[in-house]
Amino acid sequence: MDTSISVYNENDSEHSRCIIHMDVDCFYAQVEMLRKPMLRNVPLGIQQKNIVVTSNYEARKYGVQKCMLVSDALKVCPNLTLVNGEDLHDYRTASSKIFTALLGWKCPVEKLGMDENFIDVTNLIQEKLKTMNETSVTLTGHIYNEPSIECPCGCHNRLRIASQIASEMRKKVYDELGFTTCTGIAHNKLLAKLICPLHKPNDQTTIFPEHATSFMLSLTSVRSIPSIGTKTTEALISQKIITVRDLQETPLEELKKHFSSDMAVRLKALSLGEDSTPVKQSGKPLSIGLEDSFKTVSVKSEVEDKFSALLQRLLVLVREDGRIPVSLRVTLRKKDAKRLSSHRESRQSQISPSIFSLTNGVLTVTDAGQQKLLAIAMRLFNKLIDLTKPFHLTLVGLAFTKFQERMTGRSSIVNYLMNDISVQSVLNLSNDCDTSATSMDYSAVSPSSSTTTDHSDGEVEPSPKKPKKVNWIAKRRCLAKEEVASPSKLKVGELRLNSKELEKVSELRLNSRDRSLTPRASPARENMSDASDSMKDVVEDGACNVCPSYVDKEVFSALPDDMQQELKAMWKNPSSSAGVTRSSPRNVNKPKSNSIRKYFVPHK
DNA sequence: CGGGGCAAGT
């Protein structure tokens, strides 16, 4: 049974959750100032192409705004120092460090862009309340409005505790990483995010549920509500709904005339400060891509050069990521007098995983493979552009959009867990059939898409689609392995384990042998047919062919104790916050490390 | 009217 508060009321009326939204102050600028402290005391702008995308507070004094043209920024602030911020690599690294720091509280953390995170501290506070004489708690930081009376559900106290946790989080991010941040504390994501910037920079604000609707009224434009973007705003305005108050006062039936029922309900709720969307644990990205924009490109060969350059950089990122991509997308933007800003168009197609190989444990692609990828990109380009006519592009992009490992929602939490040397060693050993098996079935991509593979560039083995019964733990493990790295990578990686790890491996391997761990077996397995939990979105048979179907208690008990606990908790209640301790998403602490290091050198 | 990037909705 699930007594946790991770199941919410539709109308969010119980105020049962505590959500923190953290926003790093002028993120890019802080990264640059940390890198070069002399920038700290001068007005600084981060430039991408012709735009100042952000600036430090010194520059803001002069009126340098976000997304200002460089020329305009220099007008208001001739002393402005500009740093080019088009390469996001270091920002991404810093972003990951912050994210990782927040995982330390063992709560679900959802990344939003590069510099924002949501943290659901509900369960953490529940735990604290148990071991606490719950008199009054002091609030840390600012409060939006003083409460008149204590809310009967106790949310005020909970949110005050949350404000203290938020303060701890900001302190940690500052002490250990050097970034000042703002946080917003509320009972849902919407309010937490909106209240966050009330006291900027480097401070925090809490709002109690009773002030939600009045606070929302202070926003005026509907556009300022997150998730209401340009299009939705246009649609609303066309109905004479312009302010948040308008939206609050519009009957639901009226909204349903112009929006889907779901959307109408959501819009209405948002206007009232209600939001029941959960904080979703972030994991590895679902796509990895790069774009380049420019004045204009009108020649096919130039386009090919752009793609080639993007591909070079992209392959580095993919190698760092470790997963094998199976789909490629080409994006472009045509110069168009009518539509001013970005109307992008894209085409994508499957690619053969055989383009990628693992040499010495590192994901590589041969020159021929790169040519293949480039050819695919050009084929997609041709779909978008009629080459018999002139064309003018202002942007091209290239992205890998699907990977062999399934990575969605809470399964990502497993990925973090499994990104640990000890677990991976265990995984390897449980997999000694792998070492002999050379061909793996990798077709377990995304459940629905395996039917429409474009086979033109290679063979993609279709997976047998018959359901198998699998021991639960075995299946988990199977998933984990898939997510951590490709099996062959693990295979190679095993050779690179340090002596201590190897000891562990062989030891466990021995144990495995006598204990009914018949290789390759499927005999005694539990029925999994109900698949009622998160398993169903995870692994199909294809993946199970390469994963040990006989993982058992020995393997499990070889894990560190705390991890056992967390795994148990997670299996029991996949949506709970249990589970994230030793995490190393991507290359957080070792930005320059190659995949081998990333995956096989233990943390210190 | 501009960067680069990712997730989600349809």
Next chain:
DNA sequence: ACTTGCC
């Protein structure tokens, strides 16, 4: 498979 929306 594409578009929309967010930071």
